[in-house]
Amino acid sequence: IDSSINNCQCFPGYICSSKLVPVSQYIGTVLVCLLGVACLRGWGRWKNSEYLQFISILEETRKNHTPANKNKLRWYDFDFSYWPADFSWTEVDNPILSDLPHCLSLSFSLFLSLSFFLSLSSFLIAHSFGRRMLYPGSVGLLQKAMKPMLQQGQARLIEEFDGTRNKLVACDGNEIDTMFVDRRRDGGRNGKTLVICCEGNAGFYEVGCMNTPLEGEQSSEKHPGLVETGVPFPQNEANAIDVVIQFAVHKLGFQLSDIIIYAWSIGGFTASWAVMSYPEIQAVVLDASFDDLLPLALKVMPDSWRPLVQHTVRQYMNLNNAEQLCKYQGPVLLIRRTKDEIITTTGPEDIMSNRGNDLLLKLLQFRYPKVMTDEGVRVVRQWLGASNHIEEASVYSGYEVDDDWCVSVLQSYQTDRDVFFPWSVGETAFFHINWARKYMHNFETTHCTPLPFSEFHTPWRL
Structure with a gap:
């Protein structure tokens, strides 16, 4: 009896060695099963x-990335990490991003300028649930469900x-999955x-939203709603x-003047950044987008x-x-969803809480400051309060606007001066509502309804 006790002693706070034997057996069994499954899969593939x-085909494409090999490879669907890179940011000289501040690092100076607790809390929130709330498409569970x-x-x-x-x-090493229809x-x-x-x-x-321009037989290239690798x-x-x-x-051989940027929802950020950084771009269309994330986050x-x-939002x-949009000089079209339930700060029934309204007002106030005085803002807000085409037409006709005259x-102003925005032109309510209707179109639906091509217009230009 003494001998058996001495061979299996258990002391407080320690795991008895005899209890580890079944655990190791279970682990060994699982590993053998996994090895067997891997072998069976390898045998089946062979x-x-x-x-x-x-x-x-994949190996040949990696060695010789020709259009013929790529055409063969595109008919297969496999893990994107194994897809050969088609283009890298390092292949061309591009100084645009080199001077941008990087807001992803928690610098020491930040700790000195703000309280440690606030800085640490913001960092943790942004890099945990905050990013996933802002970009739910980056959550693996949603990706698997939609696969x-x-x-x-x-x-x-x-x-x-x-x-x-x-x-x-991209320049940060992230890999972007895109689709191009020529x-x-x-x-x-x-x-x-x-x-x-x-x-x-x-998205x-x-x-x-790529399907919208495809209906109009336009060439389309799709930047996804989030980066394929890394964090968005x-x-x-x-x-x-x-x-x-x-x-x-x-x-692809396109000129910047041949490119239109079309964005839906939060894609308005990348779209506005693009036209701000590449002012030669032909036009930009923002559908169901907003002016600033902060009011929506506070909601x-x-x-x-x-x-x-x-x-957290600002940092x-x-x-x-x-x-960003105000730094672009080209044609702009804003599409407002009149029943939008996502970018409103109160609810879809309150159309005046739609942050697309604020995006329009800020753009008009920058481009036409002499017109967009307090009275001009009041007139435009009255037009924005219309929730359907009948109410919109009623407000518009009430001011007896002469489109041709405007x-x-x-x-005449553009020809005489040929200046960039902001313009010092007009001091009448005719311009207020005329510009509002040219810069924004209403679409009577909710936030996630696909935009038909009939609602996809080329932005107005002089």
């Missing part, structure tokens, strides 16, 4: 002629529209215009759209968290769409 053909739908959408773009998948490497070979007028689409926070090019913070998103534009110019967080939310998630005045 005996599968189609898989062997895919592997040979069958995404595979069907990708197959449709390739088979029906002859789309080409491309992997682009309509230039069809010979149509619209095919010569490239529409770069920027998705929303849970994917397989089922997203604002700086990463800016890097992503930058390499997409570089790819369109240097590889969903407790009031007691206001200082923390303000600091790590500063989606300042209006500020356009002639603007053309």
